[in-house]
Amino acid sequence: MYKRFETDEVPGATLQLHLPGGPQQAITDKEGYFVFNFKPATPLLSEELYFSIPLQLVDAPAPLLLLLSGRNDDSAC
Numbered sequence: 001m002y003k004r005f006e007t008d009e010v011p012g013a014t015l016q017l018h019l020p021g022g023p024q025q026a027i028t029d030k031e032g033y034f035v036f037n038f039k040p041a042t043p044l045l046s047e048e049l050y051f052s053i054p055l056q057l058v059d060a061p062a063p064l065l066l067l068l069s070g071r072n073d074d075s076a077c
Contacts, residue, residue, distance in 0.1 A: 007032070008032075009030075009031050009032035010028055010032045010060055010061065011028055011029060011030045011031070011032055011061070012027060012028060012060070012061050013027065013028045013032070013034075013057060013059065013060040013061065014026075014027050014057075014058040014059040014060070015027075015028065015034055015055060015056065015057060015058060016055070016056045016058045017036050017038075017053060017054075017055055017056075018053065018054040018055075018056065019038060019040065019053060020040065020041075020042070020044070021040060021041050021042075024036055024038055025058065
């Protein structure tokens, strides 16, 4: 089976990761990718296979903000 994914890259978006020990921010690259490099002060121990960590969109370029607010380009004038 062949599947395609349609994506809208968001370069220059500011993201915030909420970790024990304080939040960290990253900015997406021109393809919309981001990386967080962190070293926790204490190990993240759990019996689960993965962790859920809150990620927040702090800021994004204007066209994305208009899209997220439900407006189109004509109503932004």
